Amino acid sequence: MFAGAVRVGTIDRVGIALSGLCVVHCLTSAIMLAVLASAGGILVDHRIHAIGLVLAIVLGMVALGRGIVEHGFMMPAAIGGLGLGVMAGALTLPHDSGEVVYTIVGVAILALGHDLNRRAVV
Template identity: 40%
Template sequence: MASCPPSIRHRLDRLGVMLSALCAVHCVAGVVVVAVLGLGGGLLLAPEIHRYGLAAATLIAGLAIGLGTMRHRRRLPLLVATAGLSCMAVALFVGHGVEEAVLTVAGVFLVALGHLLNLRPA
């Protein structure tokens, strides 16, 4: 797997950054829409969305950052992304609200940063 073409890894890293951005927008927009308008709480804040998002983030980060770590031997992207995935996982266990939003947004920021660090040339 270490011989995987950089273009595949780069695409996965870019997908990871995009997924992180979409997750952050969903989280912030969900809290705002529910708090301000009182609409869509059942759909926007459904736990399934967060579990599926965490599963997708873990899979993409595992592949992209794992391949990158094997190729460039830098651990920082892996450590940063792991911290972000951990924040996202903890967010699943706190109630809906500010704590969940803060943990999720911090987590997706760290995962996106891990992907960006992974894209940097050695």
């Protein structure tokens, strides 16, 4: 179904790149919040995190779901789903260093799922 839509591994590479951008966003937000409280307040807006999570879920469903169809391995999707769950759980935490840590851990787990998915495609 997805085989002809996108070159093999491209969606996973985009997912990995977006995971990296998320880490940069989290670290930048934390630093800006500490240094420039007024400017940092815009970046830690809950809506930005919610929209980012929705994008991660959609991209994860497409890329990791395509992987299951193409190579039949559930492990990348399971690991990616765990990462998405950690990221979603981080949204329930107060805006402090704990949220940043949980989000970065979730993003790293999700990126691992995308990488495993990319490598599993033969």
